[in-house]
Amino acid sequence: LAVVGTGALAACSNAPGTTRTNFAAPARLRPLAGQRVVQHQLTAKATSLDLGGTTVDTWAFGDTAPGPLIRATAGDLLRIRVDNQLPTDTSVHWHGIALRNIADGVPGLTQDPIAAGSSYLYEFTAPDPGTYFYHPHVGVQLDRGLYAPLVIDDPHEPGNYDLEWVVVLDDWIDGTGRTPDDVLADLTAASGDSSDSMGGMDMGHMSMGGNPPFGDAGDVTYPHYLINGRVPTAPDTLCAKPGQRVRLRIINSGSDTIFTVALGGHRLTVTHTDGFPVQPHETGALYIGMGERYDATVTLGDGVFPLVAVPYGKEGQAMALLRTSSGAAPAATVHPAELDGPILEGAELLPAEASRLSSREPDSNQMVHLSGQMMPYRWAINGAPYGKNDPLLVNGGDRVRLQMMNMTQMTHPMHIHGHTFALPSGLRKDTVLVKPMSALAVDLQADNPGNWMTHCHNIYHAEAGMMISLNYR
Ligand code: C2O
Numbered sequence: 001l002a003v004v005g006t007g008a009l010a011a012c013s014n015a016p017g018t019t020r021t022n023f024a025a026p027a028r029l030r031p032l033a034g035q036r037v038v039q040h041q042l043t044a045k046a047t048s049l050d051l052g053g054t055t056v057d058t059w060a061f062g063d064t065a066p067g068p069l070i071r072a073t074a075g076d077l078l079r080i081r082v083d084n085q086l087p088t089d090t091s092v093h094w095h096g097i098a099l100r101n102i103a104d105g106v107p108g109l110t111q112d113p114i115a116a117g118s119s120y121l122y123e124f125t126a127p128d129p130g131t132y133f134y135h136p137h138v139g140v141q142l143d144r145g146l147y148a149p150l151v152i153d154d155p156h157e158p159g160n161y162d163l164e165w166v167v168v169l170d171d172w173i174d175g176t177g178r179t180p181d182d183v184l185a186d187l188t189a190a191s192g193d194s195s196d197s198m199g200g201m202d203m204g205h206m207s208m209g210g211n212p213p214f215g216d217a218g219d220v221t222y223p224h225y226l227i228n229g230r231v232p233t234a235p236d237t238l239c240a241k242p243g244q245r246v247r248l249r250i251i252n253s254g255s256d257t258i259f260t261v262a263l264g265g266h267r268l269t270v271t272h273t274d275g276f277p278v279q280p281h282e283t284g285a286l287y288i289g290m291g292e293r294y295d296a297t298v299t300l301g302d303g304v305f306p307l308v309a310v311p312y313g314k315e316g317q318a319m320a321l322l323r324t325s326s327g328a329a330p331a332a333t334v335h336p337a338e339l340d341g342p343i344l345e346g347a348e349l350l351p352a353e354a355s356r357l358s359s360r361e362p363d364s365n366q367m368v369h370l371s372g373q374m375m376p377y378r379w380a381i382n383g384a385p386y387g388k389n390d391p392l393l394v395n396g397g398d399r400v401r402l403q404m405m406n407m408t409q410m411t412h413p414m415h416i417h418g419h420t421f422a423l424p425s426g427l428r429k430d431t432v433l434v435k436p437m438s439a440l441a442v443d444l445q446a447d448n449p450g451n452w453m454t455h456c457h458n459i460y461h462a463e464a465g466m467m468i469s470l471n472y473r
């Protein structure tokens with residue numbers, strides 16, 4: 001929500017839970033001695049894209065979706081000018097980066113929106129290596145095609161691979177004559193003003209036992225699923241040689257879809273999630289929620305191999321190709337056998353020693369109670385939608401335990417800005433799938449002062465209220 005609430009709320013714009021305006025321009029950052037500066041210019045604009053035989057009119061960063069890869073090395077100073085040529089306000093959020101609060105890109109919380117026709121300079125240091133992405137933090141703009149990968153390299157990592165492939169997954173709605181804003185309007189239209197009488201239970205969407213393991217699938221049906229902006233009939237293709245090692249950097253930039261990913265004929269060795277190293281874990285396939293990232297390495301066989309992403313609980317699939325020989329491409333509907341074997345869930349991973357959060361008893365406990373339903377379409381944290389719920393208040397330096405409690409029939413990918421949290425195993429993540437009717441406690445070190453959004457990365461849920469801010473006192 002760019003701006004939440006009514007005129008009445010705006011009148012008390014510094015009250016808890018409301019948004020404010022008139023942020024000062026961020027102080028300029030000068031590079032420290034020896035610090036490298038990485039500069040980019042991004043243009044958010046209306047454009048038409050060829051998804052591979054299907055042309056769509058949409059919004060993007062430049063003339064591609066995903067937009068341009070931004071790449072830097074940990075410790076670099078990034079200077080990114082965003083030129084807003086959209087017909088409306090926007091912003092850019094650097095998802096997963098522990099950056100200074102004022103560059104976090106959340107209108108009403110860290111900055112004023114970037115008005116149509118104006119530009120804004122984001123300057124921040126990226127402290128931690130990893131696979132990230134960027135997208136607006138205004139409405140459901142992410143689902144228009146405004147998303148792109150952001151890779152922060154590790155100056156100390158040996159880089160034990162020959163090639164890298166950034167794999168960006170998406171569920172694509174534009175080009176159907178309905179925009180994401182239309183879809184959100186339809187979802188919320190039935191809501192009316194009647195109050196929630198179901199105690200937050202998802203009665204309208206209740207399916208006995210659900211659809212294991214994530215309960216009900218998303219709320220939106222998509223005509224296309226994409227890898228790197230391509231439909232399966234005209235797939236993005238990486239050419240390599242047999243025996244080469246490839247590092248996959250898999251990003252789910254979908255707005256409403258958990259994917260299952262497999263590379264036909266190969267096992268994936270997962271090495272990182274959400275940027276942080278894990279104890280290498282081999283699997284045939286993995287689940288990836290909205291906003292999550294997984295890095296995996298593979299040693300390539302000889303042939304043409306489909307990289308397939310199947311939307312959880314929905315029809316269709318996304319596909320790209322990895323080609324080490326000149327054989328015929330598989331059909332767009334190919335189903336790699338790996339998808340029928342065990343599928344790795346992020347929570348099964350263990351942290352690499354170096355990324356383990358030191359163990360410490362929490363100084364404070366914060367309740368993050370998720371509720372909501374399809375009919376009326378209303379999602380909330382701690383009993384109220386964003387703008388009406390009270391921010392979580394923390395002290396700098398504290399170890400904070402977030403007690404996430406999902407009281408719905410759906411899995412929610414819960415994301416926190418500016419921090420990572422540790423799962424009970426010590427695994428560090430910034431986005432975690434919280435399953436239906438279940439609880440998950442995660443710990444974070446309050447080491448990055450500011451006001452930080454915490455929300456479901458189903459962008460429709462977030463926009464319908466499933467957000468809260470975590471504010472330093
Ligand atoms: Cu990609 Cu507020 O998130």
Ligand code: CU
Nearest residue numbers: 412456458461
């Ligand atoms: Cu959600």
